[in-house]
Amino acid sequence: MRPKKVKIDKERQAQIIAKARRGQKDRDSGYREKALKLFPNVCGRCGREFAGETLRELTVHHKDHNHQNNPPDGSNWELLCVYCHDDEHQDASEAGYSDGSTRERHSESSLGFNPFGALKNMDNKDDA
Numbered sequence: 001m002r003p004k005k006v007k008i009d010k011e012r013q014a015q016i017i018a019k020a021r022r023g024q025k026d027r028d029s030g031y032r033e034k035a036l037k038l039f040p041n042v043c044g045r046c047g048r049e050f051a052g053e054t055l056r057e058l059t060v061h062h063k064d065h066n067h068q069n070n071p072p073d074g075s076n077w078e079l080l081c082v083y084c085h086d087d088e089h090q091d092a093s094e095a096g097y098s099d100g101s102t103r104e105r106h107s108e109s110s111l112g113f114n115p116f117g118a119l120k121n122m123d124n125k126d127d128a
Helices: 010-038 052-057 082-095 101-106 117-121
Strands: 058-062 077-081
Touching: 010 058, 010 077, 052 058, 058 082, 077 082
Parallel strands: none
Antiparallel strands: 058 077
């Protein structure tokens, strides 16, 4: 037996959605604006600089993945470009991390090929 369809009050639904969107926008703009004032407009991972219209591509990443943890000193934030931010969250979901520990996995040894990796092991032949 199928359950009866409940009529949805479209006006009430629109009000709820609009209120939720306003709340999300207020939360986002609050800590985003603070982070943009605290930190240089540079991606914390790739180092790309942002200004003018491209500034919209710079996002605030919560290091502990808790969007409610917004200390005024910005200690839980880092600015990442949209590409690095997506990559950060993709890495976290694939590895099952939820505590913000994805950063440790991006050390030099775990990034794969490093074109300068052999330099630290080379002897300086001019000193001989």
